[in-house]
Amino acid sequence: MEISYILNELAEERDDYFRAIAPPIMQTSNFAFSKVADLRNAFADEYSTWLYSRGLNPTVDILRKKLAALDGAEDCLVFNSGAAAIFAAVLANVKAGDHIVSVKNPYTWAQRTFDVILKRFQVTTTYVDGTDTDNFRKAIQPNTTLIYLESPNSWFLDLQDLPAVAALAKQHNLITICDNSYCTPLYQQPIAMGIDLVLQSATKYIGGHSDTVAGVLSGSSTIMARIFNSEYMTVGSGIQPFNAWLLIRGLRTLPARLERIDRSTREVLQFLKTQPRIEKVCFPLDPGFPQYKLAQRQMKGACGLVTFYLKAQSAATIEAFCESLKHILMAVSWGGHESLILPKCAGMQPGEFNPSDPAHRSLRLYVGLEDPAYLVADIAAALEAISHLS
Numbered sequence: 001m002e003i004s005y006i007l008n009e010l011a012e013e014r015d016d017y018f019r020a021i022a023p024p025i026m027q028t029s030n031f032a033f034s035k036v037a038d039l040r041n042a043f044a045d046e047y048s049t050w051l052y053s054r055g056l057n058p059t060v061d062i063l064r065k066k067l068a069a070l071d072g073a074e075d076c077l078v079f080n081s082g083a084a085a086i087f088a089a090v091l092a093n094v095k096a097g098d099h100i101v102s103v104k105n106p107y108t109w110a111q112r113t114f115d116v117i118l119k120r121f122q123v124t125t126t127y128v129d130g131t132d133t134d135n136f137r138k139a140i141q142p143n144t145t146l147i148y149l150e151s152p153n154s155w156f157l158d159l160q161d162l163p164a165v166a167a168l169a170k171q172h173n174l175i176t177i178c179d180n181s182y183c184t185p186l187y188q189q190p191i192a193m194g195i196d197l198v199l200q201s202a203t204k205y206i207g208g209h210s211d212t213v214a215g216v217l218s219g220s221s222t223i224m225a226r227i228f229n230s231e232y233m234t235v236g237s238g239i240q241p242f243n244a245w246l247l248i249r250g251l252r253t254l255p256a257r258l259e260r261i262d263r264s265t266r267e268v269l270q271f272l273k274t275q276p277r278i279e280k281v282c283f284p285l286d287p288g289f290p291q292y293k294l295a296q297r298q299m300k301g302a303c304g305l306v307t308f309y310l311k312a313q314s315a316a317t318i319e320a321f322c323e324s325l326k327h328i329l330m331a332v333s334w335g336g337h338e339s340l341i342l343p344k345c346a347g348m349q350p351g352e353f354n355p356s357d358p359a360h361r362s363l364r365l366y367v368g369l370e371d372p373a374y375l376v377a378d379i380a381a382a383l384e385a386i387s388h389l390s
Contacts (some may be wrong), residue, residue: 001069007251011065025245055233061243063248067206070185072192073218075225077232078244083109083133084179084237085215089197090114092227093146093175096121099285101139102148103160104132107179112146130160131291133168135330140172149178149195151298154334155283155344155364157182157307159291162298166194176237187235187301197223204335205303208250208257212243227351257337260369261304267372270381272308279309279358286375304367305334307343308351312361315345315353322363324385326369327378334366341365 001010017024025363031050033039039369042051048055060078068076079085092111100114104127114125115142128135147169151160162178169176178190190198200206217227232238239247265283272281273288281288284295285302295302312318322330328339344362345353356358366377369381 001253003070006066006069007254011062012067017297020200023059023062023245023248025241026053027241028057031052047225047231049160053241054236054238055228057241057244059248060239061242063239063244063251064323065186066248066251067202067216070217070219071180071198071216072185072189074221076216076218077224077228078202078239078247079215079217079237079289080239080243081213081237082107082199082234083345085217086110086179086229087113087117088235088237089177089199089217090118090146090148092231093177094118095145096123097143098123098126098146099141099144100148101124101136102127102147103142103153103158104128104149105153105156105158106148106150107154110150110179114148115201129158130165130244133164136165136277137168137258139184140174140183144172145376146178148178149190151178151180151188151190152182152284152295152302152305153180154182154305155257155307155362156359157289157305158283159298162190162193162195166196169196182305183299183301183303184254184258185377186255187303192216193298196220201333201335202247203333204334205254206247206250208253208254208336209246210333210336210338212246214239214243214247234327253254257369258301258303260300262369263304264372264375265302265367266371268367268375269306270375271379272306272365275383277311277386279311279361280305281309291316303335306365307362308365308369309358309361310363312386313355313390314359315350316346317386318343318361318363320389321386324382325378326373326381327363332362337369339366339368339370343365343376 043047046055064076064105102125126139128139149160174194177197178195180198184205197219199217202216269283272278296335322341322343328341331340343363
């Protein structure tokens with residue numbers, strides 16, 4: 001299915017809404033029935049009709065069909081956050097006493113799900129270095145039910161060999177979940193590589209304007225229906241119609257934005273690699289990246305996240321660098337129009353900073369839609385501002 005068709009035409013029945021180019025926002029909580037039999041059928045199978053917008057809604061359904069097609073999936077659900085999508089995907093595939101194998105250093109709220117929520121029900125998690133597929137094999141236990149992946153990782157950018165892990169999981173009858181927020185479906189399709197469930201934070205590139213929060217979970221129709229009728233409806237974590245409409249709007253320009261971001265990132269990357277104050281730069285599609293060949297096989301592009309390590313003996317120096325930036329904003333997340341910086345040391349107390357630990361000196365840069373020369377000049381000025389600091 002052509003990308004242009006998915007983004008601009010799929011699921012848009014314009015004759016049903018006055019031939020409007022943009023679909024309407026069905027901002028309703030409820031739907032009426034003229035026949036008791038129809039209402040009875042809706043109660044019996046809410047996944048096939050519109051009954052109450054906590055479940056399905058016409059505007060949300062347009063978005064669901066587009067996102068499922070982009071992922072190459074049979075179906076998808078859209079949540080009010082990426083964290084909600086993670087929680088539902090994981091919770092739907094474990095029971096008390098089960099075991100999970102996860103990549104190390106997953107997204108914060110994935111790890112909280114494993115270490116705080118599921119721990120209460122004796123669900124245990126083993127974290128492994130996912131750059132070696134054999135580590136997953138070694139970690140599998142008799143009660144393992146799930147392998148959780150994040151490729152690339154959103155901070156240190158580690159990749160997993162998705163076809164290899166998927167094949168391993170199938171040998172042991174395990175469910176695989178992969179967070180694809182870094183690449184989006186345009187630059188990587190885990191389902192085509194054998195992964196069962198793929199999720200992403202639609203807050204990022206899908207929305208693209210930093211004005212809405214959402215999450216996507218895609219997979220088979222059978223699994224999606226099971227999650228809808230349990231975790232999705234029970235927790236009430238579905239997206240609202242207006243936010244779904246914002247994401248449909250964001251999809252229209254997704255290829256153009258990603259192309260611009262990808263091109264600009266490479267220009268900024270080349271600048272960073274020449275700076276003596278920067279110890280190391282990580283980007284999956286840079287030839288110097290340890291997993292470069294794997295990235296080439298699995299990914300069509302790498303978008304805008306770059307991690308680099310500043311030479312600094314104190315957190316104060318890193319803080320001074322970040323606070324000297326005039327145009328790159330200091331904030332979490334990524335994928336919007338604006339460029340962002342996030343220092344790892346912001347997540348720790350000053351006394352915990354250890355300059356001998358490269359992770360403590362790492363910064364995550366997101367390259368947005370600004371002119372790359374504009375961003376390079378801002379970084380250069382901030383590096384100059386700390387030139388006298390150790």
